[in-house]
Amino acid sequence: MESATTEYATQGLTSEQVLQARAQYGRNEVIKRGNPLLKKLKSILLDPMFILLLVAAVIYFVNGEIGNGIFMIISIVFITGISLYQESRSHSALSALKELTQPMCTVIRNGARIKIKKEEIVIGDYMVVEEGTSVPADGIILQSNDFSVNESILTGESLPVSKSKEGENNKVFQGTTIVGGLAICRVEAIGIYTALGRIGKSLEWIEEEETPLQKQIRNFVKKMALAGALIFFIVWGINFTQSREVLASLLKALTLAMSILPEEIPVAFSTFMALGAWRLMKLGVIVKHTGTVETLGSATVICTDKTGTITENKMSLAKVLAWPTRQITSLENFGDPERELVTWAMWASEPIPxxxxxxxxxxxYRTTTRSDERLHYKMVHEYPLSGVPPMMTHVFDNGTGHRIIAAKGAPEALMKVCAFSNEDKVVVNDALQALTSEGFRVLGVGISDYTGKDFPATQQQLPFVFKGLVAFYDPPKKNIGEVFQSFYNAGIQVKIITGDNAATTSTIANQIHFRGTDKTLTGEELTQLTDEAFSKKVMEVNIFSRMFPDAKLKVLNALKSNGQIVAMTGDGVNDAPALKAAHIGIAMGKRGSEIAKEVSSLIISDDDLAKMVDAIAMGRRIYTNLKKAIQYIISIHIPIILMVFIPLALGWVYPTIFSPVHIIFLELIMGPTCSIIYENEPLEKNAMQQKPRPITNTFFSLQELSISIIQGLVITIGILLIYQYAVQHHYNEATTRTMTFVTLIVSNVFLTLVNRSFYYSIFSTIRYKNNLILIVIAITIILTASLLYIPALMRLFKFETLAIFQLSISLLMGFTSVIWFEGLKAIKRVSDA
Known part of the structure; x- marks a missing residue:
């Protein structure tokens, strides 16, 4: 049996066996019921606006107004189509993101180790799980080496559990995290049949929690819907009391209710977030949760590690200090003591680095050794990286009884476990100071001659002999100085959190003109501070060195307690707690562990921190454009509401100036304007020179809405003036309706253009690259012209052809009622100059 296990562990399944297993047992996923488009269609059918349109259509048919009824039905189909198209766009964008964020796992198939998506694993597969990954399916251990697993996701117990193929504790479970060692396991259960899958099935219908902005939008729309319902009953009651005509009164009340509902706002939000995530994906930033897009523009602090983020992560061994010589030696001057030190350091490393x-x-080692001994030794015991400061130890045996025990880690850690005289400590510290001041990353190396079979529980209990220091140079990335300057310009603080020592980090930081290199804090110093003292200190210090996982987490929490919105980069297992705690956890796509990617909210595909500048700019762009869209919706809704309500409530000569067909036409224009034009607007020139937006800001405060309300009221005044002008000149109802409608359409067009920026002039924004704005405005003009000059449509909308003067005065009033805002923007620019 053992030989068969070994054979299959080496060969794994064949391609044919994989297909058979997948056909029999399915894919490794919890199947979600329901189609997203059908779900969207159901929500549309239950939408208040849809119900109002349907009721209006029925009333038209009952009244014998067949043309209006048909138009309403066509409009319902068209609006439903637009909504489904928007949902399809969002769903496609999110599906593409999901495809990119699928966790990968390693299996043995056809005799080779290959990477596959987690959902592609099948029962019978031989999966290879190692430190930094999560278990993709339930399985039984066949081979293992110093293997330990964190099973807190299932048991709630945070301490790692040691596992091996012997005994009862020989199973691994999907979703648990490998914290040390490596194992080969045969897959026993996948998908909903795993221990985690059974829990996941019961939680299948739990919805993702809403973001603060989603809650604000939902509350605003809910309040407007309630207001619409209240006004609907009031208007219907007043009209019915006066006319005793049920259907006519109901139609007037429906018109007002339709004008009040801002159903474009939630559609705009979901579209902006989904397409924003898709745009970030095209830039090389993979967003795992669309809610993160909303948070990006508010980031106030970015915490970054050093190696691989600030530096190239292309380590080269530059200098060593071999203990017998007590001298720092460069690579080109290596002698036997230096070669021996490198050999010990190599044995302290992973066999497959x-x-x-x-x-x-x-x-x-390969280029300097006279005889490569690596093939003759097998690792028999391992102490993973641990301790404060950290170190790691490997034990090798050649099968004849000869044992190698080598350790490497922070020089301070090796100094603690090795016997040193005071003079020895001075030599090591002086050498360490000299090397770190040049920006080298330094490790200490030690060996042990422990001969017992029962190894101590911790590596620090072994007797070690110090062998020297090895120093590596990892140059800073060429663009990192510019990246940090972009963060500074955007009002974002940058803090380095690294496991390296302060001197090395400060040297590299100085080379890239990093701000605040004079103040540093180590993880050990951090633990000695009170929470109150550290809460103050964390805002003053920008370099945190010799940091361990708990210390990183403490830095994150302290920044958050100071009201900061924190983004955090990381790549290893030890970074996972801090990545999860950050408002924006950022994993590295190339060198990041699967665990880091799993808990993070963003993944930078090429490990280039410059992508975070792009991501923050995109976050600010999306928020600003969404704000423009919502303010546009509110501004243009106000004149629609008031033009329906005022003539009706005040008993003017033409009380029903607009009917449902007019409102639905306006809805057809407004929807694409806010969801298509504004979503496609570029980043404004000054967006990355402003301070981050406070996360507590809302679109719906009186201060934020004041401009929209004023714009809407001024447009209303302009339309009412045109109405009164027409009445005073004894124009008939059709002419009055046409003039007010044209004024409203013109106001809508210019409002779209003026509100492209609340700071820069229309002459600046007209040069923004957004081809969609010309298309949408052109369609609006063509459709409006059709209503004015095609007889069938004129009769449907009860319009009349306008004389040149009548048309001109409507155009002028529509332009004037909006363009005044350009004066306010000019005043603001002058005051900022």
């Missing part, structure tokens, strides 16, 4: 420093040690 993936860390940049370990790769460098293996490369130098």
């Amino acid at each position: 993936f860390d940049a420093m370990e790769i460098a040690l293996h490369d130098v």
